[in-house]
Amino acid sequence: MKNDLLKICSLFATDSPSILPRSLAHRFIGGKKYTTVKLTSIHCGYFKLDGGAMFGIVPKRMWGKMNPPDENNLCTWALRALLVETGDRKILIDTGIGNKQDEKFRSHFEPREEGAMFASLATAGVSRDDITDVFLTHLHFDHCGGALWKNEAGEVELSFPNAVYWSNEPHFDWAMNPNAREKASFLKENFVPLFERNRLRFLEVKDNIEFVKNFHVRFFNGHTEALMAPLLRTPQGSVLYCADAMPSRWHIGMPYIMAYDIRPLVTLEEKARMLEEAVRGQYILFFEHDPGAACGTVREDETGRIVLDRTGALKELIGG
Numbered sequence: 394m395k396n397d398l399l400k401i402c403s404l405f406a407t408d409s410p411s412i413l414p415r416s417l418a419h420r421f422i423g424g425k426k427y428t429t430v431k432l433t434s435i436h437c438g439y440f441k442l443d444g445g446a447m448f449g450i451v452p453k454r455m456w457g458k459m460n461p462p463d464e465n466n467l468c469t470w471a472l473r474a475l476l477v478e479t480g481d482r483k484i485l486i487d488t489g490i491g492n493k494q495d496e497k498f499r500s501h502f503e504p505r506e507e508g509a510m511f512a513s514l515a516t517a518g519v520s521r522d523d524i525t526d527v528f529l530t531h532l533h534f535d536h537c538g539g540a541l542w543k544n545e546a547g548e549v550e551l552s553f554p555n556a557v558y559w560s561n562e563p564h565f566d567w568a569m570n571p572n573a574r575e576k577a578s579f580l581k582e583n584f585v586p587l588f589e590r591n592r593l594r595f596l597e598v599k600d601n602i603e604f605v606k607n608f609h610v611r612f613f614n615g616h617t618e619a620l621m622a623p624l625l626r627t628p629q630g631s632v633l634y635c636a637d638a639m640p641s642r643w644h645i646g647m648p649y650i651m652a653y654d655i656r657p658l659v660t661l662e663e664k665a666r667m668l669e670e671a672v673r674g675q676y677i678l679f680f681e682h683d684p685g686a687a688c689g690t691v692r693e694d695e696t697g698r699i700v701l702d703r704t705g706a707l708k709e710l711i712g713g
């Protein structure tokens with residue numbers, strides 16, 4: 394069964410860019426042709442994680458001022474997805490935690506406002522049925538938990554019944570056979586049902602692959618195996634959905650690497666490379682977990698260090 398699925402998946406992945414209809418609206422900016430890409434930040438609630446785990450080797454004396462912890466040393470983090478509308482595709486990048494976890498889980502991570510995902514999509518004029526693709530950057534619970542939803546009858550159903558759900562094969566295998574450090578993050582109830590219902594598709598692991606027009610994918614191996622970070626090209630600028638390669642504006646600083654990361658020195662290299670590229674390309678960085686700033690830009694200071702420049706909501710920074 395798995396082999397069959399893989400075959401379908403690779404077919405789908407290879408053919409993916411050509412699935413878009415030829416009749417797509419195009420815009421011409423500066424002589425360059427762009428497919429119209431509309432981006433909307435989607436609020437999927439908040440949760441809490443230990444400040445020490447999120448800031449790694451950085452002393453509490455420093456991070457405590459940035460994101461003040463509660464009496465249990467837990468800091469509040471956002472769950473921020475991104476809606477990408479292009480052609481006839483409505484793609485949701487990540488889904489937050491969802492609502493199906495038990496009280497023990499909830500007491501550890503204190504999720505709240507999980508239903509905001511649907512409300513936020515509705516505000517953008519998009520219903521659950523409209524979503525064509527759910528792009529899962531990786532399968533840790535705070536990124537894919539909302540792919541499935543517990544309904545009022547207590548049954549778990551697909552959050553987006555008409556969507557295909559995207560991961561990649563090395564990452565899926567990694568999540569199915571987790572190491573002891575990541576085991577608590579890979580909850581099988583979040584992704585095995587997607588596989589069993591034949592809704593999961595795998596993207597080829599090839600850096601900068603074009604998923605759909607103007608939607609490229611960058612791969613990162615520091616946080617987990619083959620994390621996928623979308624790079625979206627719009628006429629107003631490029632937006633990098635950083636996912637956990639850089640979860641907040643504070644993680645721009647080189648020593649700020651999460652203790653969760655499986656390969657911290659790889660994160661260090663990947664982050665340095667990503668930030669240099671972001672300066673050159675004037676990228677808007679989209680932060681999935683930053684509780685206060687959805688997006689930020691970076692610049693090189695007088696000493697050559699890359700630092701945070703501006704922060705703001707996506708619509709404030711795009712084209713600004």
Ligand SMILES: [Zn+2]
Pocket residue numbers: 533535536637640682
């Ligand atoms: Zn995360």
